[in-house]
Amino acid sequence: MKYYAVIDTNVLVSAMIKWDSAPGSVIALIFSGTIVPLLNERII
DSSP: OOEEEEOOHHHHHHHHHOSSSHHHHHHHHHHHTSEEEEOOTTTO
């Protein structure tokens, strides 16, 4: 099952600071294809 999630800039920054955290888990799920990120062009 795929999930769609709006990814905030804070999630990206927090995941980069500490991979072993909730934001890091979200990013890992994005890389695995479980979560499809919904990003604003400005965030990218």
